[in-house]
Amino acid sequence: VQGFGGGLALTRGEVIVATRDGAVHGFSRRTGTPRWSLPAITGGWFGSVASMQDNRPLLVVGNTLVAGSLSGVVVSYDLADHRERWRTTPTDASVGMGLASDERTVYVPFFSGEIVAVDLETGRERWRTSDEMSGFGWAPLASAGALFAAGSATGFVAFR
DSSP states (O other): OOSEEEEEEEOSSEEEEEETTSOEEEEETTTOOEEEEEOOOOOSTTOOOTTSOOOOOEEEETTEEEEOOTTSOEEEEETTTOOEEEEEOOSSSOBOBOOEEOSSEEEEEBTTSOEEEEETTTOOEEEEOSOTTSOOOBOOEEETTEEEEEETTTEEEEEO
16 A cells, blocks of 8 residues: 555554545554555545545544545445445535544534534534634544634634
8 A cells, every 4th residue: 555645543453544545444453464445535525536635534433434535525434344334525625634523423624614513323414613714624622521622713612
């Protein structure tokens, strides 16, 4: 596998990495042996990013892998069978640098400046920040019933 594409995650037995072509690969943590691959994203707000580099922030929550994309698409996969569970494109912007979650919700920052909270099981939007000028492009931190975010225009914010 060549060319890192912005995503890296761990499970008990695997290292999961995104490559710059947008594909996602799972490797044995013990031996480095390739185990599985998922295809690059097509579609999204500006179409296929296959001809350019795609940065894919990755997040593992239990038995679920969530992957963002510069295309704006967010996809959930079941790590047991590597099948897609849901796919959403909640806004016309690229997914930012990293994802965060608690046990029920994935928090997705977009380069539009918004954070969109997505239900981990269904992919349905729960809520979003209302101000696109806040500058929330980096992954927030979810902890103890609160979400902490730092925005380039807003500064530090805590959501309950």
